[in-house]
Amino acid sequence: MKRLLAVLLAGLMVLSLAACTPSQDADYIIYSDNAFAPFEFMKDGAYTGVDMDLMAAIAEDQGFTYTMKNEGFDAAMGAVQAGQADGMIAGMTINDKRKETYDFSDGYFEDGQIMVVAANSTIAAEADLAGKKVAAKKGTESTKYAESLKPTYGFEIIYYDDSPAMYQAVLTGAADACFEDFSVIGWAIKNDGIALKTVGEVVNKAYYGFAVKKGTNPELIEMFNKGLANIKANGKYEAILAKYGY
Numbered sequence: 001m002k003r004l005l006a007v008l009l010a011g012l013m014v015l016s017l018a019a020c021t022p023s024q025d026a027d028y029i030i031y032s033d034n035a036f037a038p039f040e041f042m043k044d045g046a047y048t049g050v051d052m053d054l055m056a057a058i059a060e061d062q063g064f065t066y067t068m069k070n071e072g073f074d075a076a077m078g079a080v081q082a083g084q085a086d087g088m089i090a091g092m093t094i095n096d097k098r099k100e101t102y103d104f105s106d107g108y109f110e111d112g113q114i115m116v117v118a119a120n121s122t123i124a125a126e127a128d129l130a131g132k133k134v135a136a137k138k139g140t141e142s143t144k145y146a147e148s149l150k151p152t153y154g155f156e157i158i159y160y161d162d163s164p165a166m167y168q169a170v171l172t173g174a175a176d177a178c179f180e181d182f183s184v185i186g187w188a189i190k191n192d193g194i195a196l197k198t199v200g201e202v203v204n205k206a207y208y209g210f211a212v213k214k215g216t217n218p219e220l221i222e223m224f225n226k227g228l229a230n231i232k233a234n235g236k237y238e239a240i241l242a243k244y245g246y
């Protein structure tokens with residue numbers, strides 16, 4: 001009896017150890033944004049979205065494992081640059097400036113940025129931002145765009161860590177406008193019913209890509225590209241986009 005107990009206890013210890021350390025065994029650590037629907041967002045207690053599904057499908061296709069950490073966009077870029085993350089997938093726009101510090105996969109979705117104001121705002125053009133406050137999400141192309149307009153029109157920029165905080169600033173009047181990726185603000189207006197509207201045209205249209213720190217993990221970029229091509233060929237890519245209304 002004592003012996004049986006000891007064996008059972010030992011078994012339990014092994015099981016609980018295994019349950020505590022699954023992330024240690026993953027081949028790669030991937031970082032992502034935490035609130036960027038439809039690419040990554042919390043639903044029923046778990047992260048879901050285009051990026052989450054693409055990563056899962058590509059890893060399955062290529063036979064590697066990973067741990068996903070949804071820490072925010074700026075945090076993900078910091079983690080990749082610091083070598084804490086092997087890669088990131090976060091609705092991240094591929095461009096030449098970023099290519100100086102990242103290696104990107106092939107593009108997997110095209111989008112650009114657009115101006116966003118409160119549904120009842122009278123702001124109708126970029127020139128109307130003169131003397132106003134613009135909310136910006138740290139590290140993004142939207143922030144870069146707002147910063148590029150600032151000298152022309154003269155407005156104040158207030159920086160936020162995530163998209164919801166930026167929307168909230170515009171909704172409460174703490175800011176008069178923000179810039180956001182078109183499909184993401186479109187999703188928030190349509191699916192979350194927030195009282196915001198877009199103004200003008202989409203700017204800086206470009207592709208999103210999976211990224212690693214420049215010069216590191218070349219095999220990961222290669223597997224991502226191969227996996228992406230395979231899931232495009234077998235219909236999985238299309239099914240993932242369709243799941244989110246594309």
Ligand code: GLN
Pocket residue numbers: 033036073090091092093094137139140141142181
């Ligand atoms: N596509 C934008 C960028 O790359 C925004 C990404 C994000 O906020 N997750 O800067």
